[in-house]
Amino acid sequence: MNVGLLIDLLLGLILVGLAVQVVLGRQLFRSIVFYVAFGLAMALVWARLGAVDLALADAALGAGLTGALMLAAFRRLIKLDPAQAVTSGSAHTALALLIAVLAAGMVATIGLTAMALESQPGAAGVAVFEALPATGLGNPVTGVLLAWRGFDTLVEMVVLLTAFLGARVVADEGWAPRSTVASFDLPLLRTLVAAIVPLASLIALYLLWIGSDQPGGAFQAGSVLAAAGVLLLLTGQLLPAPTSSAWLRLGLVLGVAGIGLLVLLPMLSGRPPLAWLGRGALLLAESMMMVSIGCTLTLMFAGAPGLKDGTR
Amino acid sequence: MVDLIALLLLLSGCFFIFAGTVGMLRLPDVFCRLHAMTKADNLGLLLICMALAVMDGRLRTTLLLLLIWLLALLASTVSAHLIARHARGQSQ
């Protein structure tokens, strides 16, 4: 038995085991924690599959920020009504189990059949590798995301903004959560923040910069920024504010605007929309997206329309 | 030779992490568990990072691995401290 297969099997077993824990765990809190662990294991799988961009994105977004958002929401439920928050009646029926097993079987069959059918690689993927040298980009995924399928990414940024707006609609105004961690007021925490936040910003910029040639890019960088924002919120250096400034709102729309310009600007010179503007323009649009993603996710975690300085 | 050193470092790293995990699962209360987790795991991580650095051999990789270890150290210190504080608050 070769080592590669063994690693694949081990990773697969870990993933399935964690998924079972997420679904079957008695306590909701445990399920959330296991979900975060699942996300991290997923990142390992992506790395194993050679999709390093996805490993970075899933570790930061899928596991880290989703987990933080879930824990924050859970905490809000607990604050509102500790008893009801964790009551989770479930209807374990044989039918549900049967449906789930059938669905799993179906997906397995579909997947294996599709894999057996498929022998020649995807036409679009081959075209990407052919077109890549002309752009001077080293990372084909960045090319697909920002050049060839850049319009999808534009809409994706709009989806993020829309989700933020939706979260504003349903948010409880005037209820700013206080961080318990912040109330400890430890010197240690301040050291942590002083070390991590500049480093995180540096890492974000680094990810953004290398994203054109190596795994990385606006989404990974933005989520690292958001993680720094979450840390600042947790330690009370940033506080949720009841109103937002126009500057902050500008920061939130910057990403959509950036990639929107990438689409529209070529039209000014009579070229088709989204025609190639060069690496510099791409990097500019990506840095605007990074700022937006960081701001939006931080605000979503804060559950507030704006932020204020908590150190004063 | 290099491979042998790396293997030794790797194995000892794995041993410490394993010991830490056993400690977390078997020890009676939060403080003992934290003790086992943080001490043993940080040492284990350091050994594994060293093994990787030896295997790769480049200075850049070594420095990056060192940075990773320091960050993990920082994170585990602060989170262990917070957990301990929280546990003390609960028990009082």
Added chain:
Amino acid sequence: MNPAVYVLVAAAIFGIGLHGLLVARHVMRKLLALNLMLSALFLLLIVVPASIDGRPDPVPQALVLTGIVIAVSTTAFALALMVRLFRRQGHASIHPDLDPTLIGQRRATKRKEGDR
């Protein structure tokens, strides 16, 4: 790397997630289950297409990256909505008698009209 293993793993996670979605009442559990199913989907999207000269196809990777961001956005909004729902109705599940259109639940409808 053995893609067939990951197809089976994805199928198992899909089933587990679907089971969770079907049996859970708590909205957050439903969200967790949905996110598991999404992960399974993403895994399939990457594993099933053939690789190009040993390199993974970049197009599905970009699609999955888009999918991850959309999933995170949707989850974040759904969580905020769940907190609001919890605040308004006192529990975090979507009750069947919330559906005002089922026959045989006229009483619930009438009661709600009385509240207005």
Added chain:
Amino acid sequence: MSPTSALIGLVFVPLAAMLITFVAPPRWRRALALPAMLAWPLLLLMLSAEIARSGAIGLVFGGWMPPLGIAWRLDALGLILLWVHALVGLAALPSAWHRFAPGTPGSGAFWPLWLALGSGINLALLAADLFNLYVALELITLAAVALITIEDSIAALGSAMRYLLLGVLGSLMYVLGVGLVYAETGSLALPGPGAGAVNATALVLMLIGLMVKAAIFPLHVWLPGAYSSAPGAVAALLSAVVGKVALVAIWRIWFAHPVPGAETLALLLGLLGAVAMFYGALMAYLQTRLKLVIAWSSISQFGLFLLLLPLANTAAFQGASFGLLGHGLAKAALFLAAANIVAVLGSDSIRHLPGLDRRMPIEALTLALAGVTLIGLPPSGGFTTKWMLLQSAWQQQGVLWLLLIALSGLVSAAYVFRILALTCFHPVCRAVDRTHPRPPLSVSLSALFLALASLLVGLYPQPVLELLGRAAPGVIG
């Protein structure tokens, strides 16, 4: 301005307005949203002229031909729904203007969300790419759910949550199908490579996902609650356009991916449509609230539109596409009128309807006119649809379909006349204990305008049908 710029404008004008309204202080947002809403129909006029001349407009982003890049394509089918969108958007404007005045709850978020929804709908109708369609549908779902939650009732929040969860499940199935299509053909373009390239499983998965979004029986469970608890303007747009966008996507994907065994599948889907038609009508008849009657009627009408799949010829395509127009306008009129009725009577329970013809004559007239379209009586837009579908069934000797289409009018008549009998022909004028201020006249008249339009399109359908007839080969092959 070139047609390409107009296409881009259709998506980018609302998008830019969304960003501007979002950054601007809340009290300016309503006024800033207005120019975008008004610019829309102008762009459409220009595009209509171009479509009438050349049949279809295409756009390839960056000049990268598919499968590498993304393409857009606007044909007569998309154009019809874009017009419904523009008209309903305009007609819903007075209602939204009044309801979401600066300072009212939810008004700050409403305008950017409304524009995001508009942008998403336009994009979904233009996209000729399976994944581009997916992101557009996600944008639509999220914006629609957020707009429903502006109505902060338990029913609205719960329905919105159910809509969101099912919507995510639906897109999951859809993307799984898209992934299979990519694995098999290496392309995401729509229409994709020719016959036999795609496995039936991929098609079925995509259809299931889209059927959730279009609320086609039996995947309709989210619809009645969501439509009936949304604010009036939002319900109008949801019922008139949002479901139909997914329906159009179903048609397009179905005819773009000919698979082995398609006849059996089409027959099954047609029968599903027939069941939906009767079940929806029955449920509509049984409801005790006006908005729920209208919502269930949508489920019934969507069953009729599904019959295009088995019928699959030019006449059926013309009829079904024309139906999008008539039905969309009528549904929006009904929801706007129902919102006014709720505003005045404090409830939309049908027990309060008697005497409505005297208390709110414009709304009563709107209900009656839109009802005529729903039943499909001549000369309404609904009649043209049924007539074309009947013709198509007749050409193909499909006795079963002939019978079903004829009966569908009858069952719609049952629930429409029940409402009308209560509204207009009930002897008692039920005294209503609570009297609320009337909404402004413009809100009532805009609903009436839509109802009239849904009726009038049936008077002179020839040019539209002709345009659709020319577009038919591009869609149904």
